[in-house]
Amino acid sequence: MFVNRRAELKILHSAYESLKRGEKVNVAIIGPRRIGKTELLLKFKEEVNGVVPYLNLQRIGSLESFIFAYTRELLYEIAKVVGMSIERSDLLTWDDLLILSAKLDLEREVKAIRDGTLETLFEMQEAILEKTGQKAVFILDEFQEVVNFKGFLETMRAVTEKQRNIAYFISGSAVRMMEEILAPKNPFFGQFKRVYLRGLPKEDTIELAKTTLERAGIEATHSALELIYKLTQGHPFYVLALCRRLIEEGFEKVKSRDVYYAFLTELLSEKGDIYMHLEYLFNESLSRAYKGPIHKQILLILAQEEGLRLSEIARRLNKPSGEVSNYLKFLLRTDLILKQGERYYFTDKLMRFWLAKTYLGITELELRRERFLEELVRELEEKYLKAKKELGIAKEAMIRERMREIFDIDFKPYRRGDVEFDGVAFRDGVYVLEIKWRNRPATYKDVKDFIRKVKGEFGSATMFFFSRSGFTEKAKELCEKEGVKMLTPKDLGIS
Ligand SMILES: Nc1ncnc2c1ncn2[C@@H]1O[C@H](COP(=O)(O)OP(=O)(O)O)[C@@H](O)[C@H]1O
Numbered sequence: 001m002f003v004n005r006r007a008e009l010k011i012l013h014s015a016y017e018s019l020k021r022g023e024k025v026n027v028a029i030i031g032p033r034r035i036g037k038t039e040l041l042l043k044f045k046e047e048v049n050g051v052v053p054y055l056n057l058q059r060i061g062s063l064e065s066f067i068f069a070y071t072r073e074l075l076y077e078i079a080k081v082v083g084m085s086i087e088r089s090d091l092l093t094w095d096d097l098l099i100l101s102a103k104l105d106l107e108r109e110v111k112a113i114r115d116g117t118l119e120t121l122f123e124m125q126e127a128i129l130e131k132t133g134q135k136a137v138f139i140l141d142e143f144q145e146v147v148n149f150k151g152f153l154e155t156m157r158a159v160t161e162k163q164r165n166i167a168y169f170i171s172g173s174a175v176r177m178m179e180e181i182l183a184p185k186n187p188f189f190g191q192f193k194r195v196y197l198r199g200l201p202k203e204d205t206i207e208l209a210k211t212t213l214e215r216a217g218i219e220a221t222h223s224a225l226e227l228i229y230k231l232t233q234g235h236p237f238y239v240l241a242l243c244r245r246l247i248e249e250g251f252e253k254v255k256s257r258d259v260y261y262a263f264l265t266e267l268l269s270e271k272g273d274i275y276m277h278l279e280y281l282f283n284e285s286l287s288r289a290y291k292g293p294i295h296k297q298i299l300l301i302l303a304q305e306e307g308l309r310l311s312e313i314a315r316r317l318n319k320p321s322g323e324v325s326n327y328l329k330f331l332l333r334t335d336l337i338l339k340q341g342e343r344y345y346f347t348d349k350l351m352r353f354w355l356a357k358t359y360l361g362i363t364e365l366e367l368r369r370e371r372f373l374e375e376l377v378r379e380l381e382e383k384y385l386k387a388k389k390e391l392g393i394a395k396e397a398m399i400r401e402r403m404r405e406i407f408d409i410d411f412k413p414y415r416r417g418d419v420e421f422d423g424v425a426f427r428d429g430v431y432v433l434e435i436k437w438r439n440r441p442a443t444y445k446d447v448k449d450f451i452r453k454v455k456g457e458f459g460s461a462t463m464f465f466f467s468r469s470g471f472t473e474k475a476k477e478l479c480e481k482e483g484v485k486m487l488t489p490k491d492l493g494i495s
């Protein structure tokens with residue numbers, strides 16, 4: 001069952017339409033593990049008729065096998081589109097591909113690929129598409145893996161920039177994608193429209209949970225469903241794991257209390273899918289950051305107390321700031337923590353809770369103890385899910401919501417390294433939203449800083465500036481001069 005992702009699917013479809021009109025748009029789907037990147041890309045593939053090869057790079061070990069698998073998927077898709085009946089399982093060797101290519105009158109091109117380099121592959125791909133009159137979208141899932149192939153990005157960039165018959169939809173995790181592939185210093189900067197994938201909205205989360213439970217013959221109260229959303233924050237994998245646990249536990253009518261119990265079991269006992277996922281993520285992330293006891297120690301400190309500064313962490317570790325700064329740099333290159341201003345936070349609140357609790361070695365028996373369960377629930381809700389900085393964010397969320405309703409622009413919070421925006425939307429171009437919720441009018445300087453930040457990050461963009469208390473005269477003039485659209489609560493029908 002697939003829910004929502006309407007805005008994201010719209011972006012993918014419109015990129016596909018642009019390609020067919022001769023204007024290539026590449027898209028990068030960026031988000032944490034198991035948030036639904038693959039599901040989204042496959043949904044798009046399912047919805048279109050055309051040459052849309054799909055490759056998951058995580059399953060590919062070497063450049064040679066990449067070239068083979070890439071060619072195979074491309075030919076397979078072309079064969080399908082021209083109405084040939086063919087099984088993927090018949091395409092296991094280069095000889096199999098050559099037989100197929102002969103039928104497609106592409107033998108010369110495929111031979112060249114077999115005997116050539118990565119560059120040959122991309123060049124021949126264009127020739128093949130030209131010859132067959134096809135426009136293709138190649139989906140490269142877990143694209144970040146290509147950084148393991150030396151020189152891949154440079155080669156791909158140099159060749160694909162000129163290509164007109166193919167667009168790429170890629171997926172990857174936030175940090176590696178942004179730092180290693182799409183950052184300004186790297187070859188692909190500016191080549192991809194970025195789409196950030198987050199948890200599902202409330203209604204869709206509830207629909208997913210409700211349907212999943214109903215299929216197993218289980219009913220759930222409305223407050224239980226609301227609670228599922230609150231605890232999982234709409235993360236589809238967490239939702240499904242929690243539902244599976246509820247089904248396995250054999251409830252007939254699920255109430256809030258059962259949800260708490262099932263969720264904590266999923267999260268904190270070793271048999272839980274969420275537990276296993278977090279453990280995997282934790283170990284995998286740390287192995288990239290040169291796993292060391294200090295890195296773990298820092299994470300444990302932050303699990304207990306978030307939002308610490310470098311100096312505070314150094315003090316707790318009893319180590320010089322310079323040294324700790326290096327550890328933190330490594331940790332920031334995992335997707336585990338992020339830096340906001342001068343402070344460090346966990347990216348995933350549940351990861352934080354999991355870490356804090358599992359290091360204490362909670363057992364299943366304890367989870368069955370009513371009092372203990374209640375304590376954990378209270379702590380989870382009060383300390384972990386309700387992070388302080390979110391209080392101010394509620395207003396921003398409301399404004400983004402109104403922007404979506406009124407202008408049909410789906411703004412999402414944006415962060416890349418130190419650069420942050422209250423809302424960014426990618427459509428035919430970039431849209432950026434600034435929100436000032438203050439008791440005094442926005443000033444010339446506020447507007448000027450915003451424009452400078454937008455230009456630095458995106459070059460050009462359509463800019464919206466929301467100010468709760470209006471604008472000074474000089475700010476208004478600047479907005480008009482620079483084409484910044486001014487918004488006040490009245491424009492959005494809020495007070
Ligand atoms: N839109 C959705 N509707 C329903 N289930 C979803 C949706 N997106 C993801 N899921 C489920 O969540 C899990 C993780 O999704 P997946 O696409 O594999 O994540 P990713 O590729 O980001 O790691 C899968 O079990 C998938 O079925």
Ligand SMILES: [Mg+2]
Nearest residue numbers: 037038039141
């Ligand atoms: Mg995936």
